[in-house]
Amino acid sequence: MSASSADQAPTIRDVLRARGVIRPYLRPTPLFEYPALNSMLGFAAAIKHENHQPVGAFKVRGGVNLLSQLSPEERQRGVIAASTGNHGQSIAWAAHRFRVPAIVGVPEGANPGKVESMQQLGAQIIFHGRDYEECRLFVEGLARERGYRYVHSGNEPLLIAGVGTIALEILEQNPEIDTLIVPVGGGSGAAGASIVAKAVDPAIRVIGVQAEAAPSVFRSWREHRRIETESAATFAEGLATRTPFDLPLQILWEKLDDFVLVSEAEMRASIRALLEKTHNLAEGAGAATLAAALKLREQLAGHHVALVLSGGNLSLEQLRWVVSD
Numbered sequence: 001m002s003a004s005s006a007d008q009a010p011t012i013r014d015v016l017r018a019r020g021v022i023r024p025y026l027r028p029t030p031l032f033e034y035p036a037l038n039s040m041l042g043f044a045a046a047i048k049h050e051n052h053q054p055v056g057a058f059k060v061r062g063g064v065n066l067l068s069q070l071s072p073e074e075r076q077r078g079v080i081a082a083s084t085g086n087h088g089q090s091i092a093w094a095a096h097r098f099r100v101p102a103i104v105g106v107p108e109g110a111n112p113g114k115v116e117s118m119q120q121l122g123a124q125i126i127f128h129g130r131d132y133e134e135c136r137l138f139v140e141g142l143a144r145e146r147g148y149r150y151v152h153s154g155n156e157p158l159l160i161a162g163v164g165t166i167a168l169e170i171l172e173q174n175p176e177i178d179t180l181i182v183p184v185g186g187g188s189g190a191a192g193a194s195i196v197a198k199a200v201d202p203a204i205r206v207i208g209v210q211a212e213a214a215p216s217v218f219r220s221w222r223e224h225r226r227i228e229t230e231s232a233a234t235f236a237e238g239l240a241t242r243t244p245f246d247l248p249l250q251i252l253w254e255k256l257d258d259f260v261l262v263s264e265a266e267m268r269a270s271i272r273a274l275l276e277k278t279h280n281l282a283e284g285a286g287a288a289t290l291a292a293a294l295k296l297r298e299q300l301a302g303h304h305v306a307l308v309l310s311g312g313n314l315s316l317e318q319l320r321w322v323v324s325d
Contacts, residue, residue: 009251010157012199015164015192018065022165025064025097029053029166031173031306036277037290042297045305046177047278048170051286051312055089055117057238058163058189058310059153063090065162066151067098075100080148082106082136084185084237085114086311087153092123103148105139107131111237113315131232133242154186154245164192170306171200179305181289184208184217184259185239187248189310194255205257209292211239211284212261220244221252221259235318236267236284238311262291268322270294271314275323283314 030049038044050058067079078101081091088104095102102123106115107130119125126142129135136153143150153159166189170177180197182190190208197204210218214232226249232240252259262270270287274280282290289307293300314322 008157008247010161010164010192010195012195014157014161015168015196018061018158018161019165019168021068022061022064022162026053026061028169028173031170032278034278037273040273040277041293041300043301043303043305045293045307046170046174047280048166048306048308049280050166050308050310051280051282055086055093056311056313057086057089058166058308059086059090059159060093061165062156062159062162062188063094064097066156066158067091067094067100069158070098070100070149074149078102078148079151080105080139080143081151081153082132082139083153084132084240085111085313086238088118088123089114089121091151092118092121095123096121103142105135105142107135111313111315114313131242132240152245154188155247157247160188160192160195160248160251162192163189164196166308167193167196171196171204174304174306176304177306178203179205179207179300179303180308181207181209181292181305182308183239183285183288183310184210185241185285186245187217187252189308190256191248191251193308194251198255206255207292207296208252208256208259209288210259210261211236211267211288212263214240214242215261216242217244217249217252218259218261220249221256224253234284235264236288238283238285239288260292260295262288262295266291266295271322274309280309281312281314281319282309283311283318286311
């Protein structure tokens with residue numbers, strides 16, 4: 001890790017501080033085991049229900065931690081972010097709570113439920129670009145031109161510390177957990193989990209999971225160099241990243257134990273399994289951890305595993321498609 005990146009990377013102390021910041025606004029989410037799911041997997045797996053957050057996804061933790069600590073001048077200028085949905089919802093929810101003007105740029109064709117949620121929370125929505133990367137570049141230009149506080153979806157230490165509280169809760173709720181499986185889009189969630197796990201016990205394994213159709217972070221982690229992909233053609237918008245983010249990637253290089261890819265079909269099957277076995281709706285990124293656990297079931301036998309169900313914001317159109325098989 002470079003000196004500059006190491007200086008920015010959050011520590012376990014930052015995550016502990018974030019928990020204190022977040023506590024007045026967000027309750028701990030449940031960690032439940034389901035006998036039917038354990039039988040299907042062949043080992044003990046607990047689901048961390050981030051789909052139970054107010055915006056249906058984990059990123060709201062980071063949004064609260066960051067926006068609550070803006071300077072008065074930053075609050076007055078307002079914030080701007082680019083998002084496929086959940087990061088934008090996080091920023092919109094926290095901005096509404098702390099009375100900060102917010103603009104969220106989303107790609108054309110963004111998840112309509114997530115867009116409506118951001119609008120209902122008072123955020124101004126700007127549609128731009130075919131995917132997240134095109135939208136992000138446009139939004140970064142707006143931030144420079146107009147002086148908004150740009151909130152990157154990955155290169156923000158306060159966001160990473162905020163979402164790191166997920167792993168903290170998991171290990172407090174069940175100290176027997178020895179393996180965490182975390183979805184990876186930009187990598188903030190897996191970075192936060194890795195920071196916490198390695199501080200608590202270096203033997204706790206953290207496994208990242210990304211879509212085969214959007215493997216930029218997986219390939220960058222494996223080859224230890226930044227790799228961009230030409231497309232991120234996955235239905236799991238939370239995993240649809242063509243360009244890895246510097247700060248999370250540096251943390252993952254240092255602390256992540258393993259990384260797997262899952263197919264579109266495997267995520268669809270896992271959404272159906274979660275709906276049937278747990279009666280919870282997962283979006284593609286949220287179901288990716290179950291897909292990874294099924295892929296690694298022989299390796300995970302005998303372990304106590306936590307699967308982060310990162311979000312449940314599946315549109316009705318996506319749900320119809322998922323259950324159509």
